[in-house]
Amino acid sequence: MQKTIKLAVAAGVLSLTAVGALPAADIQGSIVIKRRLTKRRVTAPVSAYERGVTVELGSAPERDFLAFERSRVAVYLEGQYQNQPVTAILEQKNRQFVTDTLVVPAGSTVSFPNRDPIFHNVFSLSKPKTFDLGNYPKDQTRTVNFPKPGIVFVNCHLHPNMTAAIVVAPNQWCTRADGAGRFTLRDVPPGAYTVVAWHRAAGFFRQAVKVAKDHASAVEFIIPLDETGDPKDMARR
């Protein structure tokens, strides 16, 4: 079993002293995941219930489970930098949160519209933000502001299988990898940074990166997780 985490630095590191005035560069990265991390379960879609069709519950058939895993990785820069809060939407649809992994900068506001013909009761008990939106029916929504950075897990009282993670990043440079594992943090001022990758099952991964002027930096996260090991421990090393 491979217990080491290789952090390969594929690009040069730039000085970060003159942020803003200096021309910025992108950090381009890729996520490499070699095995399944999440055990997903099927939730019968509401429409199926409406039609009265029985849905077989159990392990979900995944066409490309590694793509799924890669797209569930949140990436952001660690530390207080320039911030630009946004407004995001986290829907409840077919008794699932859509999307299940949301990445927003701190101070953003998230709306939780209910798209199902049934009630939902969205709440969170996570440290960065605790809230309970109460029961509300279809086409109603509630909004929550997330001023503190951190990982906020969102659940539904009525539907225990509904869960989502909101990654509240400390600054505006935050994103999600795509299915191929690629991500880009755009217009980062030159300097030295720590790039953090987070996966719900695997935990945090950090890599130092130097951003040079007019020169895109590259970073690669290999998440060879051992399911028996503690991912946090492994990330710390």
Next chain:
Amino acid sequence: MRFATRTFLWSFVPFVILLLGSFWAIQKLVEHTVRDGLRTSLRQTHVSVARARANSELQNSRFLKILGENPSLKAGLQLLLAAPKSGEARRTVEYQLREICEKLGFDFLLVSNPDGAALAGVMRVGEQLVGMDIARLRPPQQGFTTVGERSYQVVSTPIDEGDENIGILSVGEPFDFSAFTTPAVLAHRGKVLKSSIPGIPLEEVEAALQPCRDQAECEVRLRGETYISLPMDSISFGEGYVLRSLQSIDAASGPVQGILRNVFGIAGFGALLATVIVSILSAQSIVQPIRAVVAHLKESEGTGLLPEFQARPGRIQEIRELSESFNRAAAAIREARQNLHRAYVEFVGSLASALDARDRYTAGHSRRVSELSCAIARAMHLAPQELEDIRIGALLHDIGKIGIGDSVLQKPGKLTNEEFALVQQHPTIGRRILEGVQGFQDYLSIVELHHENWNGTGYPWGLRAEATPLGARIVHVADAYDAMTSDRPYRRGMSLEQAIHVLRQYAGTQFDPTIVPLFVNLMAFVQESPSAAVSGRVHVLPRAVNDANDA
């Protein structure tokens, strides 16, 4: 009723009654045994069903307890309690229930408020789980409910939030009679909810079970079949619910009864046949001797004689006694008859004597004519009965002369034509006199016709030849001979030879030409006998004729 029939019935009927009685008793016994067996098997079914049920109930109650603690279900219930009118809230809970049903394989799940009013529920219809129409179904929290084809046995558990009861969760276990090897019926206060008796509608079962309502064990008639029904009291199904299992007595006892019927059919038929034969034989054995006696009596009825029974050594004492007493009676009757006959003959004789005694010249005439006629008849080998008829007929042949006055009969000298015509009436008068006397019919022809001539010149009818009966012809000859040889007031009697001469002369005209030579022969034999004096010839003659015959 005939004696044979009576005897037959007396021996046959008790046998049949005995046979039918034993058949009935054995059938009852078998039925009783079968019924006991059925009862035992029903009880055993009950015990095994109860055991299986107790297990599943324990399991269900555990499931229920856990389900009642489901936090999201609690949240759903609270939502529903807060917004009872909201279709979305109801649907939210329905989806939760549906998910539980799918995960745990339940078919019927229901939540109610603490007062027991149903709020939301799902149930399986076909393969699908659908929301319950609470308003229409009014599902109970306890007991049974039947939806469409399915029946559910519903059990409930409270849903508590902290110390507060917020509602009731009810699970319906599909209820069917698969555990029962016998037909079963589920009823609630007399109303049949479900029945596994094939092909009989619930209403009919309900009507049949009506008398059983308060009874533990009872018999039910359904479509002509008898069932024994036992309520299952080892499990409580809730207030007012009774589960009865049934077992067809007819179906169970049918094969045994069939065998019994066969055995009894064959044995009974054999015994019946034997009884019939034995009865007939015994009837015959009793009746046969009696019938013989009766036949004997019938025979005597025909002949008018009472013959004695052959002294057969009869084995039956009664019959022997009967024959003996009959024989005694017959002998007594015969004796009486002989006495009567004797008296009658004596009477006839005295009548003839009285007639003859009117005139000394004709004294003994009737007796002599009788004896002569008998001699002729004997010579002709006539039957004894004919002989007897001739003897008496001859004795009475001139009885009609009673009706003719002495002046004519005893007139000396020739009769005038009128007088002669008067005399010629005596055969007709004689017939008239004797006609009224019972038992004299056989002599009438002799009395009436003893003056008919062979050539038809006689009186009263002028019959010819053999138209005149033989007896009358014989008496005619004898009468003529005796008349000729007897003295008359107006003349002396002819000699024997002269008389024979006259007879010969008129044979074929007045007399039967076959009788005359016979008579002449007889007379010739008498004449030759030295002891044949005129005075004694009357007595001698029969003996002489007998001797002649013997010779």
